[in-house]
Amino acid sequence: MNRTRRTRRGARMVVSAPSRVAGGLLAHLLLGLLAVLFLTPTLWMVFAAVDSEPSLRAGPPTSLTLDHFTAIMTEEIVYRPLWNSLLTCGGAALITMVCSVLAAYPLSRYNLRFRRPFLYTVLFATGLPITAIMVPVYGMFVQVGLLDSLIATTLFLAASTLPFGIWLTKNFIDGIPIALEEAAWVDGASAWQSLRHLVAPLLAPGLAVVGIFTLVTTWGNFFVPFILLSSPEKMPAAVRVFTFFGQYGSVRYGELAAYSLLYTLPVVALYMAVSRAMGGRFALGGAMKG
Amino acid sequence: MGASGDLERGGGDLSRPRAERSGGPGRTWSRAARWAVPMGPALFLLLAFFAGPILWTVWASLTDAALTGARAARTDFVGVANFERLLTDVRFRDATILTALFLIGSVFGQTVLGLVLALLTRARHGAVRAAVGAIVVGAWVVPEVVAGFVWYAFLEREGTLNAVLGFLGAGEQNWLFTAPLLAVILANVWKGTAFSMMTYSAGLSEVPDDLEEAARVDGASPFQVLWHVVLPLLRRTLATTLLLITLQTVQVFTLIFVMTSGGPGARSTTLPLLMYQEALRMGDLGYGTAIALALLVVAGLFSIVYVRMLGKEERR
Numbered sequence: 001m002n003r004t005r006r007t008r009r010g011a012r013m014v015v016s017a018p019s020r021v022a023g024g025l026l027a028h029l030l031l032g033l034l035a036v037l038f039l040t041p042t043l044w045m046v047f048a049a050v051d052s053e054p055s056l057r058a059g060p061p062t063s064l065t066l067d068h069f070t071a072i073m074t075e076e077i078v079y080r081p082l083w084n085s086l087l088t089c090g091g092a093a094l095i096t097m098v099c100s101v102l103a104a105y106p107l108s109r110y111n112l113r114f115r116r117p118f119l120y121t122v123l124f125a126t127g128l129p130i131t132a133i134m135v136p137v138y139g140m141f142v143q144v145g146l147l148d149s150l151i152a153t154t155l156f157l158a159a160s161t162l163p164f165g166i167w168l169t170k171n172f173i174d175g176i177p178i179a180l181e182e183a184a185w186v187d188g189a190s191a192w193q194s195l196r197h198l199v200a201p202l203l204a205p206g207l208a209v210v211g212i213f214t215l216v217t218t219w220g221n222f223f224v225p226f227i228l229l230s231s232p233e234k235m236p237a238a239v240r241v242f243t244f245f246g247q248y249g250s251v252r253y254g255e256l257a258a259y260s261l262l263y264t265l266p267v268v269a270l271y272m273a274v275s276r277a278m279g280g281r282f283a284l285g286g287a288m289k290g
Numbered sequence: 291m292g293a294s295g296d297l298e299r300g301g302g303d304l305s306r307p308r309a310e311r312s313g314g315p316g317r318t319w320s321r322a323a324r325w326a327v328p329m330g331p332a333l334f335l336l337l338a339f340f341a342g343p344i345l346w347t348v349w350a351s352l353t354d355a356a357l358t359g360a361r362a363a364r365t366d367f368v369g370v371a372n373f374e375r376l377l378t379d380v381r382f383r384d385a386t387i388l389t390a391l392f393l394i395g396s397v398f399g400q401t402v403l404g405l406v407l408a409l410l411t412r413a414r415h416g417a418v419r420a421a422v423g424a425i426v427v428g429a430w431v432v433p434e435v436v437a438g439f440v441w442y443a444f445l446e447r448e449g450t451l452n453a454v455l456g457f458l459g460a461g462e463q464n465w466l467f468t469a470p471l472l473a474v475i476l477a478n479v480w481k482g483t484a485f486s487m488m489t490y491s492a493g494l495s496e497v498p499d500d501l502e503e504a505a506r507v508d509g510a511s512p513f514q515v516l517w518h519v520v521l522p523l524l525r526r527t528l529a530t531t532l533l534l535i536t537l538q539t540v541q542v543f544t545l546i547f548v549m550t551s552g553g554p555g556a557r558s559t560t561l562p563l564l565m566y567q568e569a570l571r572m573g574d575l576g577y578g579t580a581i582a583l584a585l586l587v588v589a590g591l592f593s594i595v596y597v598r599m600l601g602k603e604e605r606r
Contacts, residue, residue: 056448103332106325129541136343159339220433
């Protein structure tokens, strides 16, 4: 029995070897085609940004120029919106990190009666479509007079990423052995001391992931600041680049492409840094096996 | 997003030592403070910005809350009037149909493309995997507004697609005008495929090799192996991913707003865009909130379908 299987298997491999090579070739061809298809739309942004005669058509630049970048480098178009983005998104990232650790530590370490329902609620909240609650949030902001406030917008952005932050952080803390903390508690350390001196250093990489995740998602968020802010000088880059598109989008392609590139590159760089630091394990979706 | 790990890992086992030291009744307060104080800020944010608005949603959808005019000063309870209006509103009906089509197209495209990419990159060399992954994930990381611009430039009359098609001898047309829904579906598939590719890759890495090997030895074709061995093992991953994609897709606003702003006419006005127009352009918060609730209902219905579809066979 054993021998027949072995021979059958050996025979099959001999027979299928050429077809397997062909299959591999086909797979590579298909992958190459898909990669090209995925890349094509973005080519326009890269080419038009440095093309001296930009159009909507992606093509090799007639001659290279950085004029589009210098043209938009004004306080009103780029600097202030980017600064606003940094303030709101950076602030949201910091708030999410701090609140997540503080909330996740008791959830991970204490036997709390409400832990299970609370975690289910958090999990549910991570999937809640934010767009659907924006109208009520807007109504609430109007009533309490928080509309057009950078601080309130920052707080809302933090709240919107907090469920995922708590969830990630709780899983990270679960991965840290409790033995060290128990030893510290026996020696009379408080929960706060053990969190600060034992857990925090081990948690730092995980917390960086939470912070950068928040930064990347909020940086790209257009709808929230678009709804909650109204004065032009408070607009973050996400909204400013859109109004720029509305004003000049159909004429100044090069500048639009340059602005888009400028606004996109920081998040791409941050994402790449994180995924590299995590050795490929971190892919934002990688932890989502059902 | 983010259904990860199991809820109870490292938590629920009773064998683990309790971190709280038991104390007398006098210490109840200090024990409560041990979790209440650190969890305070998070609880405040979640209650103020999540629970509050959600409860307000339900209430506001039953009123005629408005931004301006007499109704802004005095909000009246109007019962289910907003919902009655929804059911007779042709624009709401059209938006619901468009949302369903947008959902079906996007979810189908992202699932098939994500699965194909995950399967193709599975046995490839590390460098090929990394390169394809970087390109696909790149589309995912790009902010939604920029994705909108990029696709606008690609599909516009003067855009790249017409240049390519013209080269092949086809006539020019403004795709955003002739096929607005298809245009936004394509853009959304482009942007979202990375997520399903990553979840399916992760799911595939857990499918044991020997099962496939055994099927292959028994003479199954690659397609049969995929259909009868691999996909059934992926069912749970598939269900979760479909659910998360649906929740993501149903709320897509920015991409459509940038590319077509719901037009031409209302031919790409999905529910989020209708909600925006009613609540913020027209100032009718009550009606806009009712649309938001309808949005959640659509997402919920689709979720039930997946759970039913993928859960039933598991019971067999």
